[in-house]
Amino acid sequence: MCNIHPRALIGRHTALGGALDALAQIAEGRLEASAEPDAERTVVARRRFFGTDTVDARTGAVRADRVALSWVGCTTFALAIGGSVLLLDAWVPRFTSSGYVPATAQDLADLRPEAIFIGHGHFDHAGDAGRIAQACGAVVHGTTEHCVAIRAQVPDPSFPTSELGDAETLIGARHEFTVGNVAVTAVRHLHSAPTAPDRSDPASPFFPAPDVRAIVRHPPTLAGVLQSLPRLRDPEGGVLLYQFRVPGFTLTWHDSAGPLTEKAPHVFDVLAGLAPTDVQIGAVQGFNQITNGLRDPRRYIESLGPKLFVPSHHDNWLPGFTSHADRYDTPLRTELARLAPGHRPELRTMHDPADYLSPQRLTFSL
Template identity: 45%
Template sequence: MRRVLVVLGMVLALVGSTVAGGALPAGRADAASELVAARTAVFGATNVDQATGAVRADRVLFSWFGVANFAVAMGGQVFLVDAWVPNVYPRHVPTTPAQLAALKPSHIFIGHAHFDHAADAVDIARASGARLVGSAEHCGFFRGQDAALRCDVVSAAGARPASTTTYRGLPGIEVTALRHLHSQIKAPTGALPPLLPLPPSDKLLTDPPGPAELARLAPHLNDPEGGSMAYKFTVGGTSVLWHDSVGPVSHDPAGPAILAALRRLGPVDLHVGAIQGFNEIANGLHDAMAYIDAVGATVFVPSHHDDWFPVLATPATGREAAFFAALKTIDHSPQVRYLRDPADYLNPDRVSIPVNRP
C-alpha cells in the first residue's frame, strides 16, 4: 500500500511543474499582532486574549487541520501534534504552514514521520523556533534536513513496542510517550466488515492541485515512518491521549503488551485517535476499536478519517455509520465528538474540555 501511495504521488507530481514551494515567509514587524491574529484564527476569539495572544488555560483545546494534525492549547501552552497541512486540494483546509508557525508553538510532537503527519514539521520548526519531539529515528531524519533543529528524543532507536518514556520538556504538563505500531494489513478475522475508500472523492475535479502544491508535497512522499508514538498529556487533573495511527494490536505479537500499556495510561478524559489505517481494507475498524476499548476515555474524537489524499481517503461522513456500528461491538462506550471535514477544520470548540484542578 505504501508503494502504491508513493507511485500515485509521483504521478501527481509529474503532472505539475517544478515550481519551488514550501518556504515560509518572513514574519511581519508587528509580532504581537501576528500572534493574536494567528491564534484567534486557529483557536477562536473567545479563547484568545486579544491584547497578548495568550490562550485560555482553563480548557484543553484541539484545533484540527487535517488527518491527525492538531494545534493544541493546554495549561497556557500552545503546541502541535503532527505537522502537515493537507495541500493536495488547495482550498480544503483553511490554514497554511505559515499560519501555524505564527502560532509560536513551543513544541511539535511527532506521532510518525510519513508525509501526511510531518511534511511541514521542519519548515514550521524553523519559522517558529518550536522544538520537535519524537523517536530517535524521527529526530535523525529531521536533523538530516537541518542540523540546527532542536529535537528531543523520547524513544530510542529500535525501541520495543509498548515501551514508555516520561518527557519533562513541556513546562506545567506531564507527558508520557508510548511506542506502538503503525497500521498494517493483516489477514481478515471476520470480526468487522472491511472498509474501502468509496465512493471516491470528486475533489481532483473540483479543487485540483496546482504546481506549487505538488512541488511542496513531492519531496516528502517517501518520508520514513521512523516508529509510531502515542502521547499522554496531563495538566491539573485532566489527561489526554493522542495517537496518529492504529496498529494491528489484535494480530501482532506486540499487541497484548501495547494494549496493556494503553490500559495503564488510561482511563483519560479525552482520547484523540486515528481510526483510518491500512488494515481497514481487511479488518474494518477492528484496530481502532481495540485502542478505544483499552484507553477507556470519557470523550473520544476520531481523526485520520477525512478527505486528505486521492484514492486513499474519502470525507469523514463516508465512514461515520461504520464507526458508530463498530463502537457497539466493544465494552467501552465513550462520548463521541465525531469530526467532519471541512466543517470541523479549525473548529476548536468542537474538541474542548475543561481543565479539572486536582
Template identity: 30%
Template sequence: MAGSALSTTAHANNGDLIAARQKFFGDENVDPESGRVSPDKVILSWLSNSTLAASIAGHVLLLDTYVTRLEVSPGRTPFVIGDLVALKPEGLLIGHGHFDHADNAAYIAAMTGAKLYATAETCVALQADFAREQADPAIQGNPATAFPHKASISCNTVTTTGSVPGTQIVKLDFLEPDACVIAFRHLHSVAVPVDPTWPRAPNPSVYYAVDPRDPGLFPAGTPLAPGKSGTLPGQINIATSGSGGPGGPIPLFFDFVLREGRHFTFAWYNSSGALKEGLGSGWPNGTPADGQRITNILKSLPATDVDAGTIATANFDNNSYRDPFAYIQALNPKIFIPLHLTTGSTFKESISPAVYGGYLDQIKRLGLTLDQWPDTRWLVDPEDYAKPIVYDIRDPRWDNPKKLPAIKHYCGSDPDDHHDDHGKP
C-alpha cells in the same frame, strides 16, 4: 496574517500571533493584547488528517504538522502554512515520520524555533529535510518564506534507534509544572490476514459512493492534494525526507496529564497497529507478546478523559475497525475524537460521514449500545477544520480518584504536590 497567501516571516509580530491563535482556538479563549491562550482549558483544533493545533494549559503545540491541502490561499483548509508559523507553537510532536504526518515539521521548526519531539529515526529524517529546505532556492530565495539568519532545528529523540515497542516509557518535562507528558513507541498500522473472530463492518463505500458536496466545490479531476512532482504557483513544496524512509513507520503514543484542576487526561496517537498479533509495518516480525505489552500500558495509564486517535488503518480492508477499536477499548476513554480521516487505507477526503456510518455499525456488531461506548465527537472535513474543541480542566466530569496512583507512577510525583487546588471547580 490569517488569510494571506503563504506569507511567512521569521518573527511573526504580535498581531499575527493573536490572529492565528484566535483563528485556531477561538476569540474568547485568546487574550487580545498578548495572544496568551486560556490556561484553564485544553483546546484542540483539527487541521486535517491527524494534525491538531493544541493549547494545553496555555501551552501551544502542534501534534503532527501535515496539512491535507496547502492552499495558495485559504480554500478547503481555511488557513495556510503561514498561519501555523504565526501560531508560534512551543513544540511540534510528530507521531511518526510519514509525509501525511511530518510534512512541514522541519520548516515550521526552523521558522519558529519550536522544539521537535520524535523518534530517533524520525529526527534523522527531519534533519535531512531541514538541510534540503535550507538549500532550496524556491524557499530561501523568497523573503516571505526564507529561514531566519542562522536557523536550525532542535529535534528531541523520545525513543532510541531500533527500540522495541512498549519497552521505553518516557516522561517528558517540557510542559511542567502544568502537565506531565508520557510517551512510548507502539505499533504502526499494517495489513494482516482476515481475523475470523472479528465481526467486520462493511467498507464505508457501502454507505456513500461519493461525497455529494465535492462536485459543487471542485470540478471533476481537481486534485485535493498537490502532487509531489511540482508546486502550485506561489506554493512551497515541503515533503519530509522521512516519507518511506527509516523514520516513517515508527510511531509514538503521547499521553498528557494536567497537574491542576481535576487532572484532565488526553491521549493522542496517529496510527494503530495489530495489537492482537503484535505486528506493525515498522515492526514486521512482532509477536502477540509485543501487542499485549502495549495493551497493558494503555490500560495502566491514568484514566483517559479524551482519546484523539486514528480510526483509519492499513488493516481496514481486511479487518475493518478492529485495530483502532482495540486501542479505544484498552484506553476506555470518556470521549473519543477520530483522526486520520483524510489520508490512509481506503479513507480519502470527504468520506468521513461514510466512515462514521461504518463505525456505528461496528459498535452494534460487537453487541454494544452507544451508552456502553465512549461519547464520540466525529469530525467531518472540511466543515470541522480549525474549529476549537474546548475542555475546561476544572470540570467535575474529569474527577476520578483512580487516576492518582497511575499519575504518581508515570509522572514521578503526587499531582497534589504541584498545586493545592485539586478538585476545586
C-alpha cells in the same frame, strides 16, 4: 492512508530525490519567522485556531483553565493546554488538492507553538514539521529517525529536537517528560497494517468509495505538489502515541492504529496502564479496514477507556485513496456498540471540511 508507493520509487534515486528537495525549497521556500506571542500576527492566528474566548487579545496568551484544539486535516491538530501551544503532527494537506483545508504551514508557524509532537514520519504527518520548527524554534519530539528526517527537510536547521527512542526501541516502551505545565507520556506502538481476518473478533470489512470531486473543486497547485513530492521518501521511523496531562484533564492522541492483536498484544496492557483518558483523538482510517474493518481503532479505545472519542485520519484530503469522514460514521458507531455497556465513550465526529479549524467543537473547561 500512508506509505504510498511513489515514496519507494523516489527513494531509490538519490539524484532525483535531491533535485526534488531543491525544487521544494524553491516552490514554497522558507516560512517567515514567527512573531512574539503579543504580536498581531500571532494573536490573530491563535484566536482563529483556539477561539476568541481562549486567547488574550492583547498578549496572545492562551487560558490555562481551558483545553482547545483545532483540526488541520488528516491527524494534525493545534492544541492549547496548560498555557502552552503545541502541534500534534505538522502537515497541511495540499498534495492532490489545494485549499481543501483552510490553513497553511505559515499559519501553524504563526501560532508560535512551543513543541511539535510527531506520531510517525510519513509525509501526511510530518511533511511541514521542519519548516514550522525552523520558523518558530519549536522543539520537535519524535523518534531518532523522525528527528533526523525532519532536520533534513530544511537547510541549516537550528531548532531543537527531543529523541524518544530509536529503531531498536521495544514496542510498548514508555517515555515520560514535561513541556511547560504539561506532563507527557509517549508510548511506542505500531502503524496500521493489513492482517488476515480475525476469526476470534470478527469485524465487517470496510472500504469507502473514494470521492474525487475535491480535486475538481480544489485543484492542486504546482508549489504544493513540488513541496510534497520529496516528502514521499520520508520513512515511518517508528510510531508514537502521546498522552498529555494537566490537573483535571487528560488527552490521548495517536495518528495510526496498528494491528496490536496479532503483532504486539502486550501494548494493550501498556495503554490500559496509562492515566485515565478524558478525550482520545485516534486515527480510524487504516490498511486493516479492508479485512478487519475498524477493529483496531476499537481495541485502542477499549484499552484506553476514554470518556470521549474523536476520530481522525478519515478525511478526503487525498481523493482516490481517502474518503469523506461521514462515510466512517455508521461503521464507527457499530464498532463502539460492541463495547460493553458502561465502557462506550461519547463519540464526537469531525466532518471534513466543515470541522477544520473549528475550536468550538473541541474546547473543554477545566
